[in-house]
Structures are given as C-alpha cells and as structure tokens.
Amino acid sequence: MEKGRAHVVVLAYHEQGHINPMVQFSKRLAAKGIQVTVATTLSNTKAMQSASSSIVFESIYDDCTEGGVAGPGGFRGFLDRFEASGTRNLTKLIRNSERPVKCLVYDANIMWASSVASHMGVARAAFFTQSCAAVASYYPMHCDLSEVTPSVPAFSMPGLPEIGLPNLPSLGPDTGRYPPIIRYILQQFHNSENADWVLFNSFDKLEEEVVSWMSKLWPVRTIGPTLPSIYLDNRVESDNDYGFNVHKPNMDACMKWLDSKETGSVVYVSFGSNANLNTEQTAEVAEALKQSNNSFLWVVKPSEESKLPTNFSNENSEKGLVVKWCPQLAVLAHHAVGCFISHCGWNSTMEAISLGVPMVAMPQFLDQMTNAHFVEHIWRVGTMPKADEKGVTRSDELRRCIDEIMQEEEDKRSERMLFIGRCWLRRL
Numbered sequence: 333m334e335k336g337r338a339h340v341v342v343l344a345y346h347e348q349g350h351i352n353p354m355v356q357f358s359k360r361l362a363a364k365g366i367q368v369t370v371a372t373t374l375s376n377t378k379a380m381q382s383a384s385s386s387i388v389f390e391s392i393y394d395d396c397t398e399g400g401v402a403g404p405g406g407f408r409g410f411l412d413r414f415e416a417s418g419t420r421n422l423t424k425l426i427r428n429s430e431r432p433v434k435c436l437v438y439d440a441n442i443m444w445a446s447s448v449a450s451h452m453g454v455a456r457a458a459f460f461t462q463s464c465a466a467v468a469s470y471y472p473m474h475c476d477l478s479e480v481t482p483s484v485p486a487f488s489m490p491g492l493p494e495i496g497l498p499n500l501p502s503l504g505p506d507t508g509r510y511p512p513i514i515r516y517i518l519q520q521f522h523n524s525e526n527a528d529w530v531l532f533n534s535f536d537k538l539e540e541e542v543v544s545w546m547s548k549l550w551p552v553r554t555i556g557p558t559l560p561s562i563y564l565d566n567r568v569e570s571d572n573d574y575g576f577n578v579h580k581p582n583m584d585a586c587m588k589w590l591d592s593k594e595t596g597s598v599v600y601v602s603f604g605s606n607a608n609l610n611t612e613q614t615a616e617v618a619e620a621l622k623q624s625n626n627s628f629l630w631v632v633k634p635s636e637e638s639k640l641p642t643n644f645s646n647e648n649s650e651k652g653l654v655v656k657w658c659p660q661l662a663v664l665a666h667h668a669v670g671c672f673i674s675h676c677g678w679n680s681t682m683e684a685i686s687l688g689v690p691m692v693a694m695p696q697f698l699d700q701m702t703n704a705h706f707v708e709h710i711w712r713v714g715t716m717p718k719a720d721e722k723g724v725t726r727s728d729e730l731r732r733c734i735d736e737i738m739q740e741e742e743d744k745r746s747e748r749m750l751f752i753g754r755c756w757l758r759r760l
Contacts, residue, residue, distance in 0.1 A: 337367050339431040342459075343422065344372040345439040346395070346414070348605050349679050350461045351376060352574045353533045354439065355384070356558035357459070362386035363568045367431055371422055373414070375400065380575060392421035415444050426452045437531070440520040446527065458524040459531045463678050464542040464554075465706055466699030467520070467532075471549075474521040477510060487545045517698070524550055533558050533682065538711070557682045563661060564686070573661065586629065586658040587666070593627055596670035599734055600663055600689075602631040607675040607696040612724055614639040617673070619727035621652060624734050626670075628652040629663065664689050671737045672714075673730075676703040690714050692733045694725060 340361055344354045351372065358368045362384065370380070374391040393414050395403075401410045426433045426448070435455040438445030449456040460467055468487040475482045510518070524530050530550040535557060536543045546552050561568035590598060599621065603609060609617065618641050621628045632640060632654055645654040660680070663669060664687045673692040674680045681703045684691050691714030693704035707714040717725045717733045 337365060337431065339367040339369070339429060339433050340435045340437060341426060341433050342368060342370045343436060343438040343442055343445050344370055344376070345441050346373045346376060346400070349677055350439055350441065351380070352679060353461050353556070353558035354437070354459060355380065355387070355574065356560065357437070357531070357555055358387050359384050359561075359568050359571055369425070369429075371425060373400065384575060390425055392425065393417040419444050419448055422448050423452065426454065440523050443519050443523050446523055450526070456527045457529040457531055458527040460520070461533055461678060462699045463681075463703055463706070464532050464534050464539045464546055466678070466702040468542050468546060469702050470518060471521070473510060473514065474518045477515065477518055484545070484548045487542060527551070529553050531555050533678065538685070557686050559683060559686055560661065563665060573659065583659050583662070586653070586655060586663060589653045590629065590663065590666045590668045593668035595667045596738075597627055598668045599624065599626045599628040599671045599673060599738065600669045601628060601673040602660060602680070603675040603694070603696070604677045604680060607677070607700070608636060609639065611639045615641055616725060616727045617730065618644050620730035620734065622648055623727065624731055626734065626738050629658070630654050631658055632656065661687075671734060673734070676700040676707060678703060681707065685711070685713060690737045692717065692730070692737065
C-alpha cells in the first residue's frame with residue numbers, strides 16, 4: 333500500500349436501503365485514493381464482494397450462523413447480538429489494522445458505533461440514510477422525549493402529515509409516549525451530538541432551507557446523491573450499479589420488455605424491500621393498473637405474490653409485466669418509463685429525482701410520509717393520492733394520479749424537469 337494513504341472504516345447497517353448509499357460513498361472515497369474498509373454482517377459481506385474491487389469488506393457479526401433478524405428474539409434480539417459481536421469485532425478491526433484507521437463513518441442507526449470510535453481515538457462521522465427533512469421532523473419528538481430545551485426552534489413544515497407506524501418491527505411493549513421503534517430512531521440524535529461530521533445522502537440545493545437549519549445543530553455535510561457514478565458524473569470508473577441486491581434482479585426480462593415500449597408510456601410500480609401492502613390495497617393498485625390506458629411494470633416481492641388478484645399477471649400480460657425484482661436504476665433511466673408509483677423510501681425518491689421521473693407517492697410509514705410531502709408540495713415532482721377513511725387508496729383515485737402525470741401537458745412536465753435541472757446546476 334502507498335505510504336500516507338488514509339484509512340477509513342465504514343460501518344454499515346444491515347438493510348439494503350442503508351448499505352447501498354454507504355457503499356456508494358465508500359466508492360467515492362476510494363476513487364480519491366483513500367483506503368476504505370466496509371464493516372457489516374457476514375451475509376452482506378458475502379453478497380457485496382463483487383460490488384467494488386477498490387473496497388475491502390469485513391464481517392463483524394455472523395448473522396448466517398446466528399439467524400440474523402429471523403433468529404432468537406426477532407429484530408430486538410438481532411440488534412442485541414449485532415451490538416455485542418459488532419462492538420468486539422469492530423474494536424479488533426480498528427486496533428489490528430495494518431494501516432491506522434483515521435475515521436469511522438457509521439450509520440446513525442447503529443447506536444454503539446460512536447462509543448467504539450471514541451474508545452479507539454478515531455474521528456467520527458455519523459451517516460444518515462434519510463433525508464434532512466425527515467430527520468428534522470423528528471427533532472421536536474427528540475427534545476420532548478429527552479426532556480431538553482430545544483437548542484434551536486423546530487424547523488417549520490406546514491401541512492406535514494403525521495408519521496405512520498403500521499407493519500414496523502417490534503422492539504418491545506408500547507409503554508411510553510412514543511412506540512419503541514420511534515424511541516429507537518430518536519437515539520440517532522444522541523448518536524450524532526459528538527460526531528466530527530454528520531453526513532446526509534442529499535444535496536444542499538435540494539433541501540437548502542432544511543440543511544441551513546440543521547447546520548445550527550451539527551457540522552452537516554451533504555454528500556449525495558449516492559447513486560452509481562454512471563448515472564451522475566462518471567467520475568468513478570466502472571461504477572455501473574450498487575453491486576448489492578436482496579433479490580436477484582430479472583435484468584434481461586425487464587429491459588427487453590421496456591425496449592419494446594414507446595417513450596414515456598410505462599408506469600413503473602415498486603414499494604421497496606421493506607414496505608408491504610395489505611391484500612385490499614394490493615387489489616386496488618392492481619385494478620388501477622388494469623383500468624389505466626398505460627403499460628406497467630410492477631415489482632411484487634415473492635412474499636407479496638399471494639396478495640395479487642387471481643390470474644392478474646396472465647390476464648394483463650399484453651399491457652403489463654409483473655416481476656419479483658428488477659434493476660431499478662436501469663428501469664428509471666429507461667426512456668419508456670414515464671411515471672413511478674413509489675412508497676417514497678429515500679433511495680427511491682433520490683433515484684427518481686436524479687433521473688427525472690415524476691412520482692405517484694404512496695408512503696407507508698416513518699420518513700416516507702415526509703418524503704412524499706416534499707415530493708408533492710415542496711419539490712412538485714409528483715402527486716400523492718388521497719386515502720379513504722380506512723387508509724386505503726382506491727383504484728379510481730390512484731388512476732386519477734397516474735393520468736395526471738402520464739397525460740400532463742408539456743409545459744407542466746417541463747416545469748418539473750426545470751426544477752430538477754436547477755438543483756443539479758446549483759449543486760455543480
């Protein structure tokens with residue numbers, strides 16, 4: 333190794349939506365001559381070995397043997413084992429590194445990481461994989477729960493919907509003012525208070541006012557969007573994809589099907605790796621797509637296939653393609669895609685904005701609610717259908733939103749693209 337080359341360890345959370353942006357950030361560091369080691373679970377280490385030849389991947393917790401999230405104690409048990417094993421093995425990794433580690437970049441969700449960095453005497457950088465706005469929306473709750481006086485006034489977001497909490501992993505009994513999952517998320521504030529830098533997968537011209545507000549709390553740096561370089565600026569050689577997928581993408585089938593479609597004629601539908609629709613909502617989405625005059629590409633995870641209406645895929649095979657997974661970035665970049673029905677996870681939102689695809693926002697919980705609000709009301713790059721009193725978005729309402737985007741006049745579409753273009757020009 334070259335003398336004087338800095339060494340950074342990046343500690344990634346176990347979920348795909350957290351890993352991908354952190355690995356992309358790692359590739360950028362490596363492209364600047366920095367030695368990067370990504371530490372994560374064993375299963376992820378195995379899956380990511382081909383993600384980049386310029387990064388070393390090290391396991392600090394054997395989730396393959398111990399069962400991971402599916403092991404004893406569920407999600408709470410996994411977090412406890414990950415902390416016990418991770419604290420010990422991360423300390424060894426930093427201590428025994430041939431080249432001294434200068435900085436630990438850690439997912440802000442990993443609550444014990446800052447203590448390890450402090451103990452080992454290395455610089456600390458907390459990495460948020462959420463939007464700045466989403467984290468800002470938690471600040472009043474953090475102050476309330478911690479019983480501290482806010483150091484700055486809360487960021488004002490008129491009209492912001494309440495945070496949703498369905499279908500989230502349990503972290504114990506609900507005994508306080510906030511559910512355990514919210515209390516867990518709010519620990520990110522404590523986890524970032526003593527960090528040397530606080531990194532966000534965003535860019536300041538997209539969330540300018542929020543970034544300005546948050547800079548009063550922390551030493552904030554926006555380092556996004558963390559997409560593969562081929563979709564941005566080509567500064568990182570051979571950076572064509574994330575290199576990590578929970579499922580194997582059906583690349584050939586998706587792209588060949590899209591190649592046969594006209595420009596802007598396809599509605600792409602995906603609700604991410606964690607969000608799950610109930611059977612009633614799935615049926616409403618299916619009906620909206622069936623009644624729409626547009627072709628559609630719908631990603632339905634294996635665990636969700638049973639919720640589809642009987643024979644839906646076969647009956648609509650002429651206008652639609654249903655797949656278990658697909659290469660989302662390549663799909664969004666394809667000329668045939670004119671609309672993205674999304675849960676508004678932050679990675680999906682950043683991808684759609686970066687690639688200029690307008691969205692129909694169907695958020696399910698947590699930060700997705702904030703992201704969807706910004707998509708419709710602040711950035712105006714999409715629309716959000718209204719749900720009924722049961723919380724279900726009906727097919728006619730969803731179809732209305734699809735038509736609004738797919739049939740919008742050229743000047744309105746140009747207005748959306750002009751906003752994105754201005755953000756990019758100001759970022760550069």
